[in-house]
Amino acid sequence: MAKLEATKSIENGSHQRKNTVKDFVFKYLLLSLALLGAMMIVFIFIFILSKSWSVLRASGLGFITDGGFSKQISTSYNLSPAEQTFKFGALGLLTATILSTVGALILAIPVGIASAIIICEFSHRAFGTFLQSVIRLLACIPSIIYGLIGLMVVVPFIKETFIFPQLQIQYLSDPVLRMQLSGKSLLAGIIVLAIMIMPTITALSADAIRAVPKNYKEAGLAMGLSHWRVVSRIIIPAARSGIFAGIILAAGRGTGEAIALSMVAGGISNVPQLSHGGVFFLTPVLTLASAIVNKSEAMSVPAIQSALFSCGVILLLTSVIFSLSTKLVEHTVRSSK
Amino acid sequence: MNKLLRDSIMKNLCYFACIITISICAGIILYVFIKGYSQITPKFLFSEPTPTFSEKNAGGISTPIIGTILLTLIGTAIAFPWGLASALYLTNYAPKGKVMNMFNLAIEVLAGVPTIVIAIFGLAIFTNPMFGFLSSKVEGVEGISKAFGRSFLVAGITMGIMILPYIIKTCIEAIKSVPPSYMEASYALGAGKRQGIMKVLIPASKNGIITAIILGMGRIIGDTAIVWLTLGGTLRMTGIQPWFMPENYLSTLTNTGSTLTSYIFYTSPAGEGNMPSVSFGASLVLIIIIILLNLVTDYVGSIGKLKGVDE
Numbered sequence: 173m174a175k176l177e178a179t180k181s182i183e184n185g186s187h188q189r190k191n192t193v194k195d196f197v198f199k200y201l202l203l204s205l206a207l208l209g210a211m212m213i214v215f216i217f218i219f220i221l222s223k224s225w226s227v228l229r230a231s232g233l234g235f236i237t238d239g240g241f242s243k244q245i246s247t248s249y250n251l252s253p254a255e256q257t258f259k260f261g262a263l264g265l266l267t268a269t270i271l272s273t274v275g276a277l278i279l280a281i282p283v284g285i286a287s288a289i290i291i292c293e294f295s296h297r298a299f300g301t302f303l304q305s306v307i308r309l310l311a312c313i314p315s316i317i318y319g320l321i322g323l324m325v326v327v328p329f330i331k332e333t334f335i336f337p338q339l340q341i342q343y344l345s346d347p348v349l350r351m352q353l354s355g356k357s358l359l360a361g362i363i364v365l366a367i368m369i370m371p372t373i374t375a376l377s378a379d380a381i382r383a384v385p386k387n388y389k390e391a392g393l394a395m396g397l398s399h400w401r402v403v404s405r406i407i408i409p410a411a412r413s414g415i416f417a418g419i420i421l422a423a424g425r426g427t428g429e430a431i432a433l434s435m436v437a438g439g440i441s442n443v444p445q446l447s448h449g450g451v452f453f454l455t456p457v458l459t460l461a462s463a464i465v466n467k468s469e470a471m472s473v474p475a476i477q478s479a480l481f482s483c484g485v486i487l488l489l490t491s492v493i494f495s496l497s498t499k500l501v502e503h504t505v506r507s508s509k
Numbered sequence: 510m511n512k513l514l515r516d517s518i519m520k521n522l523c524y525f526a527c528i529i530t531i532s533i534c535a536g537i538i539l540y541v542f543i544k545g546y547s548q549i550t551p552k553f554l555f556s557e558p559t560p561t562f563s564e565k566n567a568g569g570i571s572t573p574i575i576g577t578i579l580l581t582l583i584g585t586a587i588a589f590p591w592g593l594a595s596a597l598y599l600t601n602y603a604p605k606g607k608v609m610n611m612f613n614l615a616i617e618v619l620a621g622v623p624t625i626v627i628a629i630f631g632l633a634i635f636t637n638p639m640f641g642f643l644s645s646k647v648e649g650v651e652g653i654s655k656a657f658g659r660s661f662l663v664a665g666i667t668m669g670i671m672i673l674p675y676i677i678k679t680c681i682e683a684i685k686s687v688p689p690s691y692m693e694a695s696y697a698l699g700a701g702k703r704q705g706i707m708k709v710l711i712p713a714s715k716n717g718i719i720t721a722i723i724l725g726m727g728r729i730i731g732d733t734a735i736v737w738l739t740l741g742g743t744l745r746m747t748g749i750q751p752w753f754m755p756e757n758y759l760s761t762l763t764n765t766g767s768t769l770t771s772y773i774f775y776t777s778p779a780g781e782g783n784m785p786s787v788s789f790g791a792s793l794v795l796i797i798i799i800i801l802l803n804l805v806t807d808y809v810g811s812i813g814k815l816k817g818v819d820e
């Protein structure tokens with residue numbers, strides 16, 4: 173009897189030991205996978221910086237203050253490895269990225285927030301839910317489809333309404349900035365980008381508006397305010413951090429959008445000149461992200477590869493700043509509560 | 510009176526904006542349906558694309574569809590176990606406070622990185638000769654051997670990295686929505702932490718985890734930048750032909766091909782093909798896949814809600 177119990181306890185012990193080993197392995201397996209995932213952002217920084225170093229070192233600050241990226245790419249493509257200067261200037265790409273994103277935000281923010289207000293507050297409940305699911309779906313539609321529609325609808329529309337043969341001839345013979353106005357332009361980029369980021373802004377604003385506690389609205393109505401007043405003076409201010417987070421997310425999507433903009437924005441690096449008047453919006457541009465797609469076929473040349481990775485560095489820094497500012501907004505809201 | 514007038518103007522402007530939004534939404538979906546509908550025939554869906562400039566001989570989209578499925582499977586197979594494990598660590602083991610915040614921040618920042626940057630990151634890593642087995646080796650000009658860095662495996666792994674933060678975030682939410690009493694009950698029955706996680710926590714958060722997988726799949730299916738850079742811009746499967754024979758699977762996976770998105774890019778006026786009607790056909794197929802995935806997500810979400818009622 174005693175012997176039996178002894179063997180039992182030994183078995184138990186080995187069983188337990190096996191279990192602790194398993195627990196240990198399980199825990200550290202999870203830890204290592206989580207660490208690898210969190211380290212990924214560090215790896216991305218290291219690899220992209222190391223690949224872009226030769227251009228960033230040679231161009232220095234000139235990379236963001238000089239223009240003429242397209243021309244530099246095509247000359248660099250024809251040079252032999254010994255003649256490469258590694259000097260590039262991405263001012264055109266930078267201004268195009270900022271202009272297209274800001275333009276798209278100016279168009280999309282009012283429309284997006286207004287739609288969110290209508291969906292959440294001023295429409296029949298079932299209809300509002302239906303609308304919200306449609307907008308969710310629209311936020312999931314791949315950017316290539318927006319690009320295709322932009323190319324087939326928006327670009328011809330711009331060409332027919334704004335660009336006349338006379339204007340085209342004038343710009344083709346321009347001695348300083350010779351370019352072809354084909355409808356693929358900053359304006360097309362702004363419109364396509366605005367349509368792309370509007371569902372994101374609407375969906376996140378609607379979520380933020382829904383998250384406002386019911387008693388805020390009830391208190392406002394009890395004070396005798398009209399429904400519209402309650403929405404504009406109480407609900408929107410209360411939901412502003414969520415709306416702001418949506419706008420930052422949309423801005424991040426806009427700056428990082430590569431494919432759709434490479435299809436509709438023209439693909440020539442160019443700093444639009446304010447002195448041209450309305451033609452400012454009709455000139456072809458190239459953004460940082462779409463430059464990587466457009467010039468990817470020339471990547472076999474080390475200098476060009478390094479220049480494209482430098483564009484990646486700027487995009488990466490921008491996205492980090494956007495993510496950190498979202499965190500900051502969340503943090504200030506939490507501490508103020 | 511003046512104020513009331515201003516209010517009503519503002520309100521009507523909001524209605525107007527909402528109508529614009531709805532008409533754009535409906536317009537985009539209807540436009541693709543009308544333009545792509547006539548293209549969808551069994552021949553279009555089940556034949557291989559042919560490199561040509563005439564739309565009549567353009568062939569179909571069988572290999573792009575297979576390419577999309579392959580990439581989705583590889584990407585999910587990598588990101589799902591990785592993301593679930595990270596989420597489990599962060600919710601159950603990670604010390605609260607600084608460590609947790611660092612992890613969350615890293616994931617948040619990774620989620621904000623544009624896909625084009627992740628694409629060139631994938632290219633930077635996998636053109637390393639060390640990873641030559643994932644694609645093919647190329648002899649460089651000066652005799653330096655380099656990896657080609659473009660193949661289904663490379664693109665799949667890069668896709669996995671791209672969707673990892675989304676899977677982690679959605680899984681964390683799913684795990685957090687399980688009431689703590691579940692784990693407490695499993696401890697009370699004498700189960701350890703590992704057993705509790707495997708037998709109680711994961712089954713209880715199953716619906717949320719499935720949602721995470723579907724969301725990740727949707728992002729892989731819709732992505733073009735990673736496909737264009739790390740899968741190569743080829744229209745057909747470039748492995749040993751016929752690519753669909755089981756004995757050639759490794760050659761198919763380590764060579765280039767196309768997906769629906771890269772096919773649309775290639776055949777659109779922006780690409781080399783310039784056959785818009787064919788690319789609208791492929792767009793319609795892509796939109797239908799995305800709509801189906803959305804419906805499945807809604808369905809899975811509604812199961813979870815029904816179960817939540819009787820608690």
